[in-house]
């Protein structure tokens with residue numbers, strides 16, 4: 381029996397390792413959204429995060445040489461502060477988060493964390509320091525508890541439950557037939573976009589990284605869900621350096637600085653109040669979104685009255 385046990389045990393270990401590797405690859409942006417040639421440089425050292433300051437210095441980038449996406453972007457996120465990036469679709473907002481993870485390398489300029497060029501540090505240490513709440517969270521075909529614990533494997537059940545509570549997903553989980561043991565994902569219970577995002581927030585709370593990147597979902601959420609998610613995000617970002625890639629302007633009102641990206645350059649920057657006063661791109665986007673929201677609410681009310 382022992383002869384059978386050893387290979388089986390080994391295969392189990394191998395299976396877990398392969399599964400983990402696949403999950404890691406799949407985790408944030410998917411297999412396709414990274415350049416396989418970006419690897420650790422010889423002699424790369426681990427990133428040492430002291431305060432968690434992020435700085436983009438004159439960053440240029442293109443996926444294909446003939447089409448520049450970022451054309452000299454400079455901004456910094458002071459430790460513990462929140463900077464939001466807004467702008468039209470295709471402006472290069474999500475590209476900024478991919479570069480921060482070093483899924484791609486800038487063609488010019490530098491990205492620094494606490495003064496260390498991220499191109500010079502090990503990828504493992506870089507990614508351990510950054511928590512990501514992506515646009516579309518991939519749920520693994522496993523129980524919901526596993527999906528949260530993915531943020532930190534050695535977390536206790538109490539810590540998982542506390543993270544779920546902070547992410548405002550605990551009541552939903554407890555209403556499920558098997559609670560934290562309910563299978564989810566492709567072959568289990570299908571969660572809504574808002575629920576999946578809260579699972580991702582719970583994961584990130586458990587991971588507890590000093591730097592956070594929130595890539596907001598483009599899909600419109602109803603205003604109640606949106607408020608719940610906003611509350612959860614506010615809690616997780618408190619005291620952490622946070623970069624928000626925003627598609628809905630309601631989530632950026634409280635940011636310390638808002639950066640308006642347009643065709644690869646920073647077109648405007650300032651707080652919500654400052655940008656509204658400028659009557660530029662941001663103010664126009666804000667007006668348009670308010671009108672769209674008002675129209676949606678009127679439509680909903682009319683449907684309810686029918």
Ligand code: ATP
Nearest residue numbers: 413443444449468469470471472473474475476627
């Ligand atoms: P949205 O608000 O629609 O999510 P965004 O501002 O986040 O847009 P990015 O995802 O950063 O935009 O993409 C910027 C541009 O780069 C887009 O025109 C997109 O088509 C292009 N792009 C993105 N990924 C790739 C890729 N892997 N290869 C080539 N071009 C890409």
